[in-house]
Amino acid sequence: MSSDILVQYLVSGLMLAMIYALVAVGFTLFFGVLDIIHFAHGDVFMVGAFVALASFLSLSAAGVSVPVVQLLLMTVASIAALALLGILTARYLVLPMKGAPALNVLLMTMMLGTILRESVRLFYPEGANPKAFPSLLPTNSIEIGEISLRVDNIIMLGFGAATIICVSLLINRTRLGLAIRAVAQDEETAKTMGINYTLVVMLTFAVGSGLAAIAGLISGLYYNEINFSMGLLLGVIGFSAAITGGLGNIYGAILGGILFAGLQTIGAVALPFGSAYKDVFAFAVVIIIMTWRPTGLISTLSSERV
Amino acid sequence: MKREKLLRSFAFGFVGALSFLIMSFSSVVAKEKVTIAYIGSLTGGTSHIGLGGRNSVDLAIRLRNADPKTKYEYQVVSIDDECKPNIGVQAVTKAGSDHSIVAAVAHYCSAVAMATVGVFHKFGLPMVTFTAIAPEITDAHKYKEIHRIIGSAIGQNEIGPAFMRKLGYKTWAVIHDTTAFGTSNDKYFTANLEKEGGKILAKFGVPPDQQDFTAILTKIKELNPQVVYMESLAPLGIRVRLQMNKLGVDSQFDSNSGVLSEDFTKNLGPIAEGSLSRRIGKPLDELPEGKLFLQKYAEQKYDQPADVWGHYAYAEANLLMDVIEKVGPNRAKIAEALGQIKDHPTVIGRVTFNDHGQNINDTSDVMVVQDGHWIVWDRSEYASGKRKLKRLPN
Numbered sequence: 001m002s003s004d005i006l007v008q009y010l011v012s013g014l015m016l017a018m019i020y021a022l023v024a025v026g027f028t029l030f031f032g033v034l035d036i037i038h039f040a041h042g043d044v045f046m047v048g049a050f051v052a053l054a055s056f057l058s059l060s061a062a063g064v065s066v067p068v069v070q071l072l073l074m075t076v077a078s079i080a081a082l083a084l085l086g087i088l089t090a091r092y093l094v095l096p097m098k099g100a101p102a103l104n105v106l107l108m109t110m111m112l113g114t115i116l117r118e119s120v121r122l123f124y125p126e127g128a129n130p131k132a133f134p135s136l137l138p139t140n141s142i143e144i145g146e147i148s149l150r151v152d153n154i155i156m157l158g159f160g161a162a163t164i165i166c167v168s169l170l171i172n173r174t175r176l177g178l179a180i181r182a183v184a185q186d187e188e189t190a191k192t193m194g195i196n197y198t199l200v201v202m203l204t205f206a207v208g209s210g211l212a213a214i215a216g217l218i219s220g221l222y223y224n225e226i227n228f229s230m231g232l233l234l235g236v237i238g239f240s241a242a243i244t245g246g247l248g249n250i251y252g253a254i255l256g257g258i259l260f261a262g263l264q265t266i267g268a269v270a271l272p273f274g275s276a277y278k279d280v281f282a283f284a285v286v287i288i289i290m291t292w293r294p295t296g297l298i299s300t301l302s303s304e305r306v
Numbered sequence: 307m308k309r310e311k312l313l314r315s316f317a318f319g320f321v322g323a324l325s326f327l328i329m330s331f332s333s334v335v336a337k338e339k340v341t342i343a344y345i346g347s348l349t350g351g352t353s354h355i356g357l358g359g360r361n362s363v364d365l366a367i368r369l370r371n372a373d374p375k376t377k378y379e380y381q382v383v384s385i386d387d388e389c390k391p392n393i394g395v396q397a398v399t400k401a402g403s404d405h406s407i408v409a410a411v412a413h414y415c416s417a418v419a420m421a422t423v424g425v426f427h428k429f430g431l432p433m434v435t436f437t438a439i440a441p442e443i444t445d446a447h448k449y450k451e452i453h454r455i456i457g458s459a460i461g462q463n464e465i466g467p468a469f470m471r472k473l474g475y476k477t478w479a480v481i482h483d484t485t486a487f488g489t490s491n492d493k494y495f496t497a498n499l500e501k502e503g504g505k506i507l508a509k510f511g512v513p514p515d516q517q518d519f520t521a522i523l524t525k526i527k528e529l530n531p532q533v534v535y536m537e538s539l540a541p542l543g544i545r546v547r548l549q550m551n552k553l554g555v556d557s558q559f560d561s562n563s564g565v566l567s568e569d570f571t572k573n574l575g576p577i578a579e580g581s582l583s584r585r586i587g588k589p590l591d592e593l594p595e596g597k598l599f600l601q602k603y604a605e606q607k608y609d610q611p612a613d614v615w616g617h618y619a620y621a622e623a624n625l626l627m628d629v630i631e632k633v634g635p636n637r638a639k640i641a642e643a644l645g646q647i648k649d650h651p652t653v654i655g656r657v658t659f660n661d662h663g664q665n666i667n668d669t670s671d672v673m674v675v676q677d678g679h680w681i682v683w684d685r686s687e688y689a690s691g692k693r694k695l696k697r698l699p700n
Contacts, residue, residue, distance in 0.1 A: 224548055
């Protein structure tokens, strides 16, 4: 195998890993703060991609045609819309159900996912059809010896990595992060110390959903196509990645994302007849890991969550 | 009082007799309504073809109803199968249990048709499949309700390998979806390619909703085949061709007729140039009524184009109405009469069904994208040598 092909596998795997990790970190944040599994998160990712596309179409109609400006405004619009969606979900759906059995919240978020998915299918113009997503990044390649790297892939990987680093800094180095960690560790004590619990939960949902918006945007730019059902499997994969890595730990979520993408890539190319069963292979390995390490690859004490 | 009573009775009698006469007269004037179902993909990735089919059935019915010589007034009920087998079964069950529906034009997707043939048979509802081409839809049974005027996948999978081998291509990588359509096509393609002496370097089965092909295409890039052959529908064909371009896979893209659609050229733009596919049947402009169909379709100003298969739905609806005119709106009689169809004129040419309900008059062509449009190979600049396919051996 030539080094160019090897790097190609690596870049493809890393792109997948980054999308999975961005979604998985959202799952981990929600679980860390509220002990809930937000099953609509995959569909939130899909809405992010559609908001970005709608923004692009609006900007084009308004005569804005500079790709950098378009991309910047699409990112802002998508993050803002999904942060708002996250805040509304937390305030009016999740928080009122605090104290209800965990199964009820699980069901409620699953139903929210269906509503989001069907709303895009029914109300977005021709929402049932796959949509072409604009290619706004440079498509040329950088040649390093035998290796050829596409500039758009480098930008997307860099942007995704920077996003994850920013979230890590937000959680570990800011007052908001401190409040989120405090709520995650002990809700009652955090309240006693004067932390506005409701506000922290809403902001956590805003951050998690904003990450899904970025993942949706990157997915659209990478594949140049989006569709209303793209979040369905991704939600399950993101959740599995979070569980495998260690639910409640953002580094675990990132590790889970990388692991899942790696397993899918190996399943698709290295196993005989593997391409048809790459998801079966990846999920089977995840089951084995869950049996071996029930609390995830990076075990998290309740006092170290998020 | 008696006289008044007599007058009242007379008045009632007169009004009653008049009403009876009016009703009898109107029943002579108004034609009996006959309903045909169109069951196809009205939403989802293949809806552009499904909607073109629905409009074409609608056009056939409008033109037929405008003819004063018809015995019945026809109407169409459209039901979405979403190109999903489970939804297709629900749709056919709905049509089958509605006794006002006497026949159906049904399904673009073979995976759906293969799931529903038994349901059509159970309800005794005659159907002519829209463009579902998996051979098993007609060949795996002898249900008298099931018919197909479009050629099955066998024909195109015979001409395709022979054509590519004649051009000099030797090595292939095959990507097929794992639905009944993809696997059935793959079976015939592989058998014929091996017979022609072609070599398949690798074969990849993928789920019909797969988004990411980068790992598979990187493997293909490593194997370096001359041709990447796609056996699926347009949404997957678009994704593979797009991601081939992104990854720098410079093999020639070839596909079966499932990928042939205007969506392919529209979504891919210049990237689609030189892509190959198959078309079943003759080009519309070579058919005597082809231009008329296009002209009438344009006159109706439908929101969606007829796409590449619309004229089949038009032919199928007309075939059903011809039969209904002959035997009446009765499911059993229609199914029986369809089985007797021989040399019947339609917009796609003469139709003769064999004992499995398959039209025996079947032709296929190789199509190529030239300047954003699918055109028949023989008329293209690729055939004349002015343009060259990728990795074309000298």
